[in-house]
Amino acid sequence: MKSIITRKNVVLLGGLVLLVILLGVADATLNNYYLRILQLIGIYIVLTASLNLTNGFTGDFSLGHAAFMAIGGYTSALLTMPLAARALQLAELPVWFQEFVSPFPLATVFGGILAAIIALPVGLVVLRLRGHYLAVATLGLLIIVKSIASNWEPVTRGARGLSGLNAETNLWWAFGWAVITIFVVWRMVHSPFGRSMIAVRDDSVAAASRGVHVFRIRLVAFIMSAFFGGVGGALLAHQLTAITPPTFSFDLTFLIVIMLVIGGSGSVTGSVIGAIIMTILPVILRDLERRFDLPGVSQIIIAAALIAFMIFRRQGLMGHRELHPSTWFMKKPATPASVDAPQQ
Amino acid sequence: MANGTGVAGASAATASEGAFLEVAGLGVTFGGLTALSGFGLNLEQGRLLGIIGPNGAGKTTLFNLLTGLVRPTTGSVVLEGRDITGAKPHVLADAGVARTFQNIRNIRGLSVIDNVKVALGLHESPSLLSTIFFTPAYRSGQFRTEQKARTLLQLLNLDDVRNLPGDGLPYGAQRRLEIACALALEPKLLLLDEPAAGMNPTETIELMELIKRVHREFGLTIMLIEHNVHFIMNTCERIQVLNYGQLIADGEPSYIRKHPAVIEAYLGAGAHDA
Numbered sequence: 007m008k009s010i011i012t013r014k015n016v017v018l019l020g021g022l023v024l025l026v027i028l029l030g031v032a033d034a035t036l037n038n039y040y041l042r043i044l045q046l047i048g049i050y051i052v053l054t055a056s057l058n059l060t061n062g063f064t065g066d067f068s069l070g071h072a073a074f075m076a077i078g079g080y081t082s083a084l085l086t087m088p089l090a091a092r093a094l095q096l097a098e099l100p101v102w103f104q105e106f107v108s109p110f111p112l113a114t115v116f117g118g119i120l121a122a123i124i125a126l127p128v129g130l131v132v133l134r135l136r137g138h139y140l141a142v143a144t145l146g147l148l149i150i151v152k153s154i155a156s157n158w159e160p161v162t163r164g165a166r167g168l169s170g171l172n173a174e175t176n177l178w179w180a181f182g183w184a185v186i187t188i189f190v191v192w193r194m195v196h197s198p199f200g201r202s203m204i205a206v207r208d209d210s211v212a213a214a215s216r217g218v219h220v221f222r223i224r225l226v227a228f229i230m231s232a233f234f235g236g237v238g239g240a241l242l243a244h245q246l247t248a249i250t251p252p253t254f255s256f257d258l259t260f261l262i263v264i265m266l267v268i269g270g271s272g273s274v275t276g277s278v279i280g281a282i283i284m285t286i287l288p289v290i291l292r293d294l295e296r297r298f299d300l301p302g303v304s305q306i307i308i309a310a311a312l313i314a315f316m317i318f319r320r321q322g323l324m325g326h327r328e329l330h331p332s333t334w335f336m337k338k339p340a341t342p343a344s345v346d347a348p349q350q
Numbered sequence: 351m352a353n354g355t356g357v358a359g360a361s362a363a364t365a366s367e368g369a370f371l372e373v374a375g376l377g378v379t380f381g382g383l384t385a386l387s388g389f390g391l392n393l394e395q396g397r398l399l400g401i402i403g404p405n406g407a408g409k410t411t412l413f414n415l416l417t418g419l420v421r422p423t424t425g426s427v428v429l430e431g432r433d434i435t436g437a438k439p440h441v442l443a444d445a446g447v448a449r450t451f452q453n454i455r456n457i458r459g460l461s462v463i464d465n466v467k468v469a470l471g472l473h474e475s476p477s478l479l480s481t482i483f484f485t486p487a488y489r490s491g492q493f494r495t496e497q498k499a500r501t502l503l504q505l506l507n508l509d510d511v512r513n514l515p516g517d518g519l520p521y522g523a524q525r526r527l528e529i530a531c532a533l534a535l536e537p538k539l540l541l542l543d544e545p546a547a548g549m550n551p552t553e554t555i556e557l558m559e560l561i562k563r564v565h566r567e568f569g570l571t572i573m574l575i576e577h578n579v580h581f582i583m584n585t586c587e588r589i590q591v592l593n594y595g596q597l598i599a600d601g602e603p604s605y606i607r608k609h610p611a612v613i614e615a616y617l618g619a620g621a622h623d624a
C-alpha cells in the first residue's frame with residue numbers, strides 16, 4: 007500500500023493551507039460587499055460541482071438544481087429560525103417545533119439530507135427519461151417545488167417567505183462546504199462509481215452490457231447531486247437571511263448550468279473555475295456598466311460571450327480535463343479517467 | 351436431434367439433458383420485419399460455436415436477444431437451468447453472459463484500462479461511503495482491480511497503451527479491448543460479434559490463436575459470429591447458419607461446407623472474403 011505522504015497529498019495540503027490563509031486575510035481586510043461575493047463563490051462551487059455529477063459525468067442533463075436548493079433552503083431556514091422570528095412567522099406550527107432551534111451546521115446537513123431523500127422518489131420517476139425529456143421533467147420538478155413553497159402557507163408563509171434568519175453563512179462555511187463538495191465529487195468520480203458514470207454517459211448500452219446497473223448509477227448520482235444542492239440552498243438562505251419562492255428561480259437553475267458548461271462539464275476543476283468566473287464576471291461588468299453609465303450592457307456582453315463560447319469552445323474551458331496537482335509538477339496526467347478524448 | 355430445436359437439417363452436436371445453454375423458439379420482430387424466428391440451440395459447456403450467415407441474417411440480433419439488449423417476442427433462453435428470457439443486460443452480465451460488439455463500443459471518455467475496470471466493477475463494487483472515505487478495504491479492492499486489469503491487458507497485448515483513451519487505438523486493438531472488457535466480467539458464455547472484422551491477416555491469425563487459447567484456458571463457452579469463413583471453419587467445432595432470420599443449418603464444419611442450402615445462401619456467393 008502506498009504511503010499517505012505522496013507529492014500529490016503534500017500539494018493538496020499546501021493548497022488547503024494556502025486557502026485558509028487567503029480566506030483569513032480576506033475575512034480580516036475586505037468589506038462586506040466583497041465578502042459576500044466571495045461567499046457566493048463558495049456557494050456556487052458547491053452547486054456547480056454537485057450538478058456536475060449528473061449533468062457532467064453521468065450525462066443526465068438536469069435543470070432541477072434550484073428545486074433541491076429550495077428544499078434545503080426552506081428546511082434549514084425552518085430549523086435555524088430564531089425564537090422571536092418563529093413566534094411571528096410560524097405561529098401555526100406545533101408548539102414543540104416553535105421551541106426547537108437547531109444549530110446552523112446541523113440545519114445545513116439536514117437540508118441536504120431532505121433534498122436527497124426527496125430526490126429518491128423523484129429520481130425513480132424522472133430518470134426513466136433521458137436527454138431533453140429529462141431536462142424538461144426536472145424543470146417541472148422546480149415548478150412543483152416552487153408551487154408548494156408558494157402555497158403551503160403555515161410552513162413556508164407562501165409569497166411572504168421566511169425572513170429574520172441569522173446571517174450564519176460566512177467565508178468559512180461557504181468554502182468549507184466547497185472543499186467538502188469538491189472532495190466528495192472528486193472521490194466519487196475517480197472511483198468505480200465515476201467510471202460507471204462516465205460509461206453510462208458515453209454509451210449506456212455498452213455500460214449495461216459490461217455489468218453496470220445503469221439506473222442505479224444514475225439514481226446515486228442524482229441523489230448525491232441533490233444532497234449538495236440542498237446544502238447550497240441552506241448556505242444561500244443564510245446568506246440572504248430571507249427567502250421567498252422567487253429566490254429559487256429558473257434564472258438560478260440556469261446560472262448554475264451555465265457555470266458548469268463554461269467550466270467544462272465532466273471536469274471537477276472545470277466546474278470550480280466556471281463557478282468562480284461566472285460569479286466574478288457579472289460583478290465586474292456591472293461595475294463597469296455603472297461607471298460608464300451603460301445600463302443593461304453587462305447582460306448583453308455576458309450573453310454574447312456565452313454564444314461565442316458555445317460556438318468556439320463547446321466543451322467548456324476544461325473539457326473533460328482536470329487541473330490536477332500532480333500535473334503541475336509531472337508531465338503525465340495522473341488520472342487516466344480524465345484524459346480528454348478526441349471527438350473522433 | 352435430441353430436445354427438438356426444430357431445426358431442419360440439423361445434425362451432429364446432440365444435446366444432453368439440461369444443457370448449459372438451451373434456447374427454444376427464440377424470435378423477434380421489429381415492426382413488420384422478422385429479424386429472427388424460431389431459433390433453437392442446445393449448447394454444452396465449453397463448446398465453441400460459430401455462427402455465419404449473410405448480411406442482415408439476424409446474427410447480431412441473436413446476440414442482442416441473448417444479452418438483453420432486445421427483448422424477444424417469442425421463445426425462451428435458459429442458462430444453467432435458470433430462465434433468463436428477457437432479463438436486463440446487467441443481470442445477464444452478472445449471470446455470466448458477456449459479449450463484444452460488431453460496431454466497437456468502447457467508452458470514449460475512459461482510458462483503455464478504465465474501460466476494463468468498468469467491467470471488473472461487476473465483481474468489485476465498493477459502497478459509496480467506503481469510496482468517499484477511501485477506506486483500506488476500498489483501496490485494497492482497487493489494488494486488486496488494477497492487478498486484474500493489468501493481467502487482462504497483458505493477455506490481450508494492450509498493456510502498453512493502457513492510458514490512451516478507449517477509442518484512441520487502432521482498429522484491431524479496439525477489438526481486443528472489447529474482448530478484454532468481456533473477459534473482465536469473468537463470463538461463462540462469451541459472445542463474439544465479428545471480432546476479426548477490419549483486422550489485417552496477421553492480426554486475424556493472432557486473434558484466432560487468442561480465441562482458441564481463451565477457450566481452452568478459461569474453459570469458456572463461446573459463440574462466434576464471423577464472416578471470414580476460413581477463420582470460422584478452422585476455429586469452431588460446430589457451426590450454425592442463419593439466413594433471413596431462419597436457422598438453415600447446424601453441424602460440424604465438414605457438414606456445413608457441403609450443405610446445399612448453405613452454399614446457395616452464403617458460401618457460393620461470398621466465400622472469397624477470407
Ligand SMILES: Nc1ncnc2c1ncn2[C@@H]1O[C@H](COP(=O)(O)OP(=O)(O)OP(=O)(O)O)[C@@H](O)[C@H]1O
Pocket residue numbers: 380383384385403404405406407408409410411412452
Ligand atoms: N433494433 C432494430 N430495429 C429494427 N430493425 C432491426 C433492429 N436490429 C436489427 N434490425 C434488422 O434486423 C435484421 C437483422 O439484423 P442483424 O443486425 O441481426 O443482422 P446480422 O446478421 O448481424 O448482419 P451483419 O452481417 O450485417 O452484421 C436487419 O434487417 C436489421 O435491419
Ligand SMILES: [Mg+2]
Pocket residue numbers: 409410411452
Ligand atoms: Mg451483425
